Amino acid sequence: MGDFSDSITVHVPADRLFAYLSDVQHLHSYMPQLRAARPHDGDKVTVTAHVKPVDAPEQDVTSEAWVTVVEDGKSLKWGVPGPHDYHGQLHVGPGETADACRLTVELHTEHTEGEQIHHGLDEALRGIKQAVEETER
Template sequence: MDAHEASITIDVAPNILFDRLSDVDRLPEYLPWLTSLHRTAESPVTAQGPEARRPHQAVREDVDVTVGGGRRGGWIDVLDEERTLRWGTDGPHEYGGELTVGFVADGTSKLTVRVHTTAAAPVDDELEHTLTTIKSTVEHHQPTES
């Protein structure tokens, strides 16, 4: 299995960046290769907030994703305290990864993405494109108020 890693500095505070990226429903806005993402089950009770789970316990969401015209099942783990999002998909090629949001300075974050896959694809180019898209989207677009 090949491992790939890339990082980028983003002019958004780490807590705000992670809040945006950990919103599972909005991931297709940030990930150019992800056509759609749908939960396959109700959000677990642990998704209701840190008080509903043990410290450093991940919130797992089971999802269906559409990538390049193909649909497959998968999962996403959100670890709020570590500002980490992990994922994996089912299918013929093992695929998974994680993103971590780190602190650089006031109002600046370091986003690191690691991808593990057995697929023969230009992963490094796609990873750089994904990071650039995330940076552009979060720096130049204000979040919509709910």
Template structure:
């Protein structure tokens, strides 16, 4: 078993970064190794807004993900108030992780990704590539001021 963590700063306000990364309908466009992600059930009522759940309660969604050409069942928990997205996938590698968006300064965020797996792959290198790709994608696609 191994735990891995990597962080980067991103020149985007935390609320904007969080909105992009917590939008499950568009998450695959931000994470390079994630080919597709589809909900396998209706959007839960707790996803309708903070008034529909307890403070800091996760919105749990079961998903089907495509990674490297293979489909896997998984889950995602989104905790809006804490800007935390946790995930896991079924399979032999006990793979799960979380991403956290933190405030650094006006217009700057810190993105941290933690992964737990028993896979023997080069996870640290993949985390760095993932963070670099997210940073480039998000900074490049910022809304422009009118």
């Protein structure tokens, strides 16, 4: 079991970052393994991801997840049903200037591959930063 957290400064106003992250259809732009995300039925999201299992050929898999947008506090909560109890939160907080903010990701999973999870968190944060900063240019 593990709890993980990481943060990054993003050079856009907090409201802009939160609006971008609140639209789950943007997920595939900063999560490299995701091919598509389609919201439906309230907080449910159907996601398609490209996976590379150790014991099987590469493949696209589709599954259900949930994402809840918490306007007060600029947070998103998400989770994926299954044996790994995978869920977490994104928090958008103030930065040192009005045109920057701080993004923090908290993740809980029953997976024990800590280094791989840290790498995935870092990759997601850098992907979000790049995607949203590029939309501001």
